[in-house]
Amino acid sequence: MEPLNAYFLAIGFIVIVMQQGIHTEECLFEKLEDKDSMFCRGNLKVIYPELGDVGCTYIPKCNLYRKRISKEWISPRVQYQQADGNKKYVLIMVDPDAPSRADPKYRFWRHWTIVDINGGDLKNGNLKGHVLSDYRRPTPPSQSGYHRYQFLLYEQPADQAITLSPEESASTGSWKVEKFVERFQLGTPVASTQFVTKDYRD
Structure with missing residues (x-):
């Protein structure tokens, strides 16, 4: 026995x-490679449950991670340890591949916009700024291939009140990020990162 x-x-x-x-x-x-990896600079961290920092990576299909990032999880923690506690910051999240990377006629799709983020809060990954666009989960259409989800962090000019125009507020698609940046003189991002995923059913 x-x-x-x-x-x-x-x-x-x-x-x-x-x-x-x-x-x-x-x-x-x-990990992302070539031009996609070059987008990631400044050590900006985007942290989701279980996955940790997803900066410069493909979201894996295992453990239903692609489904959970699209259907379950709320906004990630965003952390920038080099933030200056005496400054404010602007965070933008966009999809440049709408409806697909091969035909991005609706770029940029706005997924999240926060202004007046205190540098001290940003160092701790605690975004308490003024939300111009609520967080929208990454939901790439089925059969549209991989989409990049980009995070751009800017220093906010002192005493600058930043808002979306009525036209921008009316639609999240085909957002002219460059014009928004120019309008408020945000300059070059102090840090940026991105992750890549696709529809969980594909």
Whole structure:
């Protein structure tokens, strides 16, 4: 009887090891390369539950991560440890690949816009600024391929009141980010990052 128990224990251990091996292989976090990786600079962190910092990575399909980022999770924590506590910041999240990277006729799709972010809060990943556009989860259309979700962080000019125009507020698609940046003299982003994902059913 004892050899039989030992046999089943050994088989069970092998199955567990195999399952763990498969799980690890499926859950590899692939880093972005080439031009996509060059977009990530300044060590801006975008942190989702379970995934941690997703900056400069593909969201893996395992553990329903693509579905959860599109259907369940609320806005991520965004952290910039180099933030100046005496300054305010502007955070923009956009999808430049709407409706697809091959035909981005609706770029940029606005997913989140926050202004008046205190630098001290930003260092801690606690965004308490004024929300111009509520957070919209990444929901790339089925069969549209991979989409980039970009985060741009700007220093906000002192005493600058930043708002969306009525036209901008009316639609989140085809947003002219460059004109918005120019209108409020935001300059070059102090940091930027992005992650890439696609429809969880694909």
